[in-house]
Amino acid sequence: MSIQDKAKAMKDKAEGKIRETVGKMTDDSDNETKGKAQQVKAEAEQTKEDVKDDLKNAIDKA
Numbered sequence: 001m002s003i004q005d006k007a008k009a010m011k012d013k014a015e016g017k018i019r020e021t022v023g024k025m026t027d028d029s030d031n032e033t034k035g036k037a038q039q040v041k042a043e044a045e046q047t048k049e050d051v052k053d054d055l056k057n058a059i060d061k062a
Helices: 003-025 029-061
Strands: none
Touching (some): 003 029
């Protein structure tokens, strides 16, 4: 996973958490849900990049 990809995933996850928290504080369920979804998307992106790294490392060892 490149440093840029890691940074973007971390940024997206943090933004999602902030959005979720603001949604909770303002009783805005739509914003809260969108924040949770943004976090899940960021985690999925991070997992995808981790799998790519693992595959690359496995190929390099072969």
